Amino acid sequence: MDETIRERIEWLRETLAPVEHEEIEETVTTLIEVFGRAYAIDVLRTFALSNEPWRFSDLEAELDAPPSTLSARLAEFEAAGLIDRHAYGEMPPRVEYEPTEKVRELFPAVGYLHWWASRHDLDTSDGRKA
Amino acid sequence: MDETIRERIEWLRETLAPVEHEEIEETVTTLIEVFGRAYAIDVLRTFALSNEPWRFSDLEAELDAPPSTLSARLAEFEAAGLIDRHAYGEMPPRVEYEPTEKVRELFPAVGYLHWWASRHDLDTSDGRKA
DNA sequence: CCGCATCCTACCGGATACTG
DNA sequence: CAGTATCCGGTAGGATGCGG
Secondary structure: OOOOHHHHHHHHHHHHOOOHHHHHHHHHHHHHHOOOOOHHHHHHHHHHOOOOEEEHHHHHHHOOHHHHHHHHHHHHHHOOOOOEEEEOOOOOEEEEEOOOHHHHOOHHHHHHHHHHHHHHOOOOOOOOOO | OOHHHHHHHHHHHHHHOOHHHHHHHHHHHHHHHHHOOHHHHHHHHHHHHOOOOOOOOHHHHHOOOOHHHHHHHHHHHOOOEEEEEEEEOOOOHHHHHHHEEEHHOHHHHHHHHHHHHHHHOOOOOOOOOO
C-alpha cells in the first residue's frame, strides 16, 4: 500500500547525491515548519480555493488574522517563492497576492491531507489546538 | 493540473456538513502543527524508512535528540493515534514504537513533498532554518 | 488601504540531573 | 533502559498604534 512511497523515497536516497538528499530533507522540513505557523495553511487553502488574487484586507477579514501575523506569513511565502505580490501605485494603495505555479504543485498534497482527515480522526484530547 | 485536487476539496465542501468540514480543516491544521514541531518529521521519516519498531534510546541516538523533546513528540504521536507504544514488563525495561496504519496512509503525502522538493527549491534566505 | 514598529506574554525546546 | 522534573533562553504571535 505504501510500498510505492517507500520505494520512491529510497529511490531518492539512492539516486541523489548525499548533499542533494540532505537538501531535500531540509526543504521538506522547512516547508512543514513554515506551514505549521499561525494561519499558514488557512492562507494556503484560501488561495487554493480561489482563482482570484487576494488583497491584504480581504485576507485579514476572511481569516480574522492579526495584521502583523498575516504580514509575516505573506512575507515568508513570498520569500519562499510560493506567492506573487503585485503592488499597484494607486491611491489608495492596492496590493494583490496570488499563488505561484510552484505552490500550486503543492496543492495536491494538501488535498490528500484533507482526504486523509476525512477518513481518520486526529485525537487531540491531549494536545493544545487552535 | 491541480483541477482534480480543487474538485476534490470542493466536493468535500459540498457533500460534508459544515461541522464536519470544520473538523477536517482543523484536523489538517493540527496535523501540520504537530509535524512542524522539533524532530517530528525526523521521527516520522525514521519510521517510514524502517519496517522494524524502534526503541527510545535508539531513536534518541539516531536523531541526536534531547530526551524531553523526543518524549514529547512520541507522546503527541501516540495521542494522535499515529504510533503504537508497546511496553514489555522486563528488566531492564523495553519499549517499542511503531507506526500505525493510520499514519502509514499519510506517508504518500510526505513522499509527494519530497518529490516536490526535488523539483523546486524553497528560498529560505529570509527565514530562519534549522 | 497596506502593513510595519512596538510591547508583552506564552510556550517551545535544549540541557541537565535524577528515578523506577 | 526509559523516561520525568526542572530550569531557562529564544521566539512566535496577539494587540495596538501609527505612518506612507
